[in-house]
Amino acid sequence: MDDQLSPTTRSTVRRGRKRAQTDRHQLYDLLDSCLICHLGIVLDGAPVVLPTGYGRDGDTLYVHGSTGSASLAAATAGAPVSVAVTRVDGIVYARSVFHHSMNYSSAVVHGTATAVTDPAVKLHGLRVLTEHIVPGSWEHTRQPNRKELAATHVLALSLREASVKLRSGPPNDEDDDVAGHREWAGVLPLHQVWGTPEPCPLLPAGRAVPPRIAERPVLGARPDPEMVR
């Protein structure tokens, strides 16, 4: 696929063009650094937005859910969908209310999701999802049986039509405000960090936490340990 994003009118960023990214790898980096997306679908003429996990394989996004979900059922029936993934990296404290902002990376994907029904492809999609959300778990835990597979919808969505926006750096204040303001201005970074693993109460005492969980890399940009309070 072309390395450039935004081939259509709908996925061309109109607002905040200077924040629009055109490199497809910006999209991959964002998707690979987040856990969930927000899936939008039209039901009875009204929008419904639902959070759900995802995984990416090349230019295909896999989304899954229970077969009982009305939104997922609509998406699998060929309805158009919109998927947004957003990572907030910090709060921008400006000298005016108007120029306050967030540093972030966000992507919006448009398209028509297809239901993955071929058993081998469905297993592949679930494996991609699993490796994204819980790396190592596909290999180290019991894989889905036929009943579990039947109870799970897997959708595939092409990443062809996507836009990415990104803001970073200090506030963009008006000159007058920079000259006249007497308080601090800058960025308060926001990081996501893993806590200490909490063992299942049904676990025998002393079972070790495997490195893939105990040493799981942080999501997004890795914070300097000195820089987290």
Add this chain to the structure above:
Amino acid sequence: MDDQLSPTTRSTVRRGRKRAQTDRHQLYDLLDSCLICHLGIVLDGAPVVLPTGYGRDGDTLYVHGSTGSASLAAATAGAPVSVAVTRVDGIVYARSVFHHSMNYSSAVVHGTATAVTDPAVKLHGLRVLTEHIVPGSWEHTRQPNRKELAATHVLALSLREASVKLRSGPPNDEDDDVAGHREWAGVLPLHQVWGTPEPCPLLPAGRAVPPRIAERPVLGARPDPEMVR
């Protein structure tokens, strides 16, 4: 407003009923602990999902954006919207791929947003938004002038039609898997923490970071300092 959530078919949780919450204060707690929402709207028959900041005043959600945004323009014209707010609290490592999950709190609000045009109400909405995303900044930075107000859309959405879902606790594994599994299972908590404030390069040297920023409380459940790695 009634303290109970879910008065309509659309906002009644069908999937995962045991995760559905019926106390309105669960909705408030979630909204007060997150920064952004995902706003869904229908444009030309297709859904569009966009991330944006919000603020809450009682049972009114305020959302804002640039007057150039097509989605916001559609919402202000009385189109139905869906707003989702999601906080991921941890990853649930189960003994089977199928029972892997996330601990989370999520809300989905349905309704028709109204454009806030009355100048006093618009200022109030922006103040609510500002106090939510950057507490203290309304008082301590320059408030919006007429031009800035005109360049900003403020939408108000009632929280009447809303659903909340929440998952917490250890994995819900099959008995056979609990008996037969030989690896660790449990929850890896995910926390959001503030980094060290980064001063604007245009700031005179030595200007102190005010306590409202330097000591800003963490979002969501406060992690035990001993429990964050």
